[in-house]
Amino acid sequence: MKTTTVVGAVLGAIIRVLAVVAVVYLIYEGSVICYDYGFRIFTEPAMTTEERARTVRVTITSDMSAFDIGELFEDKGLVRDAKLFALQYYLSEYLKDVEPGVFELNTSMTAEDMMAAMVKIDPEAEED
Numbered sequence: 001m002k003t004t005t006v007v008g009a010v011l012g013a014i015i016r017v018l019a020v021v022a023v024v025y026l027i028y029e030g031s032v033i034c035y036d037y038g039f040r041i042f043t044e045p046a047m048t049t050e051e052r053a054r055t056v057r058v059t060i061t062s063d064m065s066a067f068d069i070g071e072l073f074e075d076k077g078l079v080r081d082a083k084l085f086a087l088q089y090y091l092s093e094y095l096k097d098v099e100p101g102v103f104e105l106n107t108s109m110t111a112e113d114m115m116a117a118m119v120k121i122d123p124e125a126e127e128d
Contacts, residue, residue, distance in 0.1 A: 041087050046108045047077060053108035060118060062100040066090060078105055078114065085111050094119055 066089040070082030088111045099120040
């Protein structure tokens with residue numbers, strides 16, 4: 001056998017092994033990131049404790065998307081991650097109930113607490 005053929009075969013094998021290792025590593029890292037994000041959707045704590053909480057006034061308009069609301073909340077210090085808030089909103093029971101308006105929210109509230117505070121209560125529905 002020629003030396004070049006052996007070297008070519010060895011290099012080809014090394015490249016294939018490195019490609020497989022890279023793919024496995026990317027799948028592993030992606031899985032860890034997805035698991036962490038999925039876990040945080042349901043367990044993300046409030047930004048502060050009640051002792052250190054501050055009240056923030058926010059205005060939600062009818063043309064704002066869930067991501068826009070998340071960005072507003074992130075800018076105001078109500079949530080850590082706007083994208084995470086948007087996912088929490090889309091997966092919440094409040095998806096259709098949040099109404100535009102001006103709301104007093106607190107940094108000790110979780111995302112679910114904030115969504116519950118943004119639901120307008122219909123007085124006629126309470127009478128039934």
